[in-house]
Amino acid sequence: MTDTVGLDVEAVTVSFGDLTVIEDVSFGVDPGTVTCLIGPNGSGKTTLLRVITGLLQPDSGTVTRPTTGARPVGYLAQAPAFRSQFSVRETLSFYADLVGEDVDSDSAMERVGLGGVRDRRVEALSGGMTRLLGIAQATIGDPGLLVLDEPSSGLDPMMSHHITETIAELADEGAAVIVATHDLGAVSRIADDTVLIDRGHVAATGAPNELLADTGASDLEEAMSALVSHEGDEVATRTAQSPRANGEGGDA
Numbered sequence: 217m218t219d220t221v222g223l224d225v226e227a228v229t230v231s232f233g234d235l236t237v238i239e240d241v242s243f244g245v246d247p248g249t250v251t252c253l254i255g256p257n258g259s260g261k262t263t264l265l266r267v268i269t270g271l272l273q274p275d276s277g278t279v280t281r282p283t284t285g286a287r288p289v290g291y292l293a294q295a296p297a298f299r300s301q302f303s304v305r306e307t308l309s310f311y312a313d314l315v316g317e318d319v320d321s322d323s324a325m326e327r328v329g330l331g332g333v334r335d336r337r338v339e340a341l342s343g344g345m346t347r348l349l350g351i352a353q354a355t356i357g358d359p360g361l362l363v364l365d366e367p368s369s370g371l372d373p374m375m376s377h378h379i380t381e382t383i384a385e386l387a388d389e390g391a392a393v394i395v396a397t398h399d400l401g402a403v404s405r406i407a408d409d410t411v412l413i414d415r416g417h418v419a420a421t422g423a424p425n426e427l428l429a430d431t432g433a434s435d436l437e438e439a440m441s442a443l444v445s446h447e448g449d450e451v452a453t454r455t456a457q458s459p460r461a462n463g464e465g466g467d468a
């Protein structure tokens with residue numbers, strides 16, 4: 217999985233009609249590290265991740281990705297959808313076949329700890345297990361870049377810890393990992409770096425302890441609150457809740 221080239225996002229701008237949701241965003245993620253993308257609801261994190269995976273073309277700017285692995289990018293969508301009748305093993309074999317011949321799916325299953333439920337159907341998995349299945353499918357083919365959208369949202373603390381440890385291990389194996397999350401406890405545990413997005417702009421970057429030092433805050437929630445603009449919050453929240461069609465499945 218090791219690559220000397222990580223992820224490089226350079227001056228990316230994305231608009232939907234008249235609404236510019238990402239403007240002139242630049243940052244990088246080194247191989248073997250975890251960068252957490254944080255920011256308020258509707259600030260543009262998912263949009264940026266979709267550009268990073270190549271699912272969405274930016275209006276301007278460039279994205280340079282690693283080239284190692286049987287596929288370059290593994291992606292966990294915010295709401296991954298799998299075939300309900302497939303078992304865990306069948307689901308992962310299906311994705312492995314899409315990636316290429318002789319691509320192993322068992323190691324991905326074991327890596328996230330789903331070996332014990334390999335024959336359970338997707339429809340019978342808990343929410344946490346479904347997220348683990350999503351992470352497992354994202355790792356098939358050992359991509360050099362892993363893009364994970366809210367991997368631990370809505371999970372109990374033990375499952376959340378398990379998922380964040382798994383993510384840290386994937387980076388230790390050499391992948392460049394970018395994770396969008398509202399779980400600031402997880403950010404403190406696993407982030408080598410953070411990118412704080414506010415209204416489509418980079419409001420701050422740095423390791424979690426640098427954000428704390430820069431703001432004099434005692435925790436990341438306080439630091440984030442100090443760094444984001446609070447003007448027109450009501451409008452931003454309404455926009456974030458407006459219906460939209462992303463049409464994402466579980467694969468990049």
Ligand SMILES: Nc1ncnc2c1ncn2[C@@H]1O[C@H](COP(=O)(O)OP(=O)(O)OP(=O)(O)O)[C@@H](O)[C@H]1O
Nearest residue numbers: 232237256257258259260261262263264455456460
């Ligand atoms: N396909 C689309 N068409 C129109 N507007 C969109 C589309 N996708 C996203 N948006 C808008 O872009 C903005 C950013 O949305 P995005 O989902 O990227 O935010 P986010 O930071 O991931 O939010 P959250 O934390 O709530 O998941 C929002 O105002 C959203 O309504």
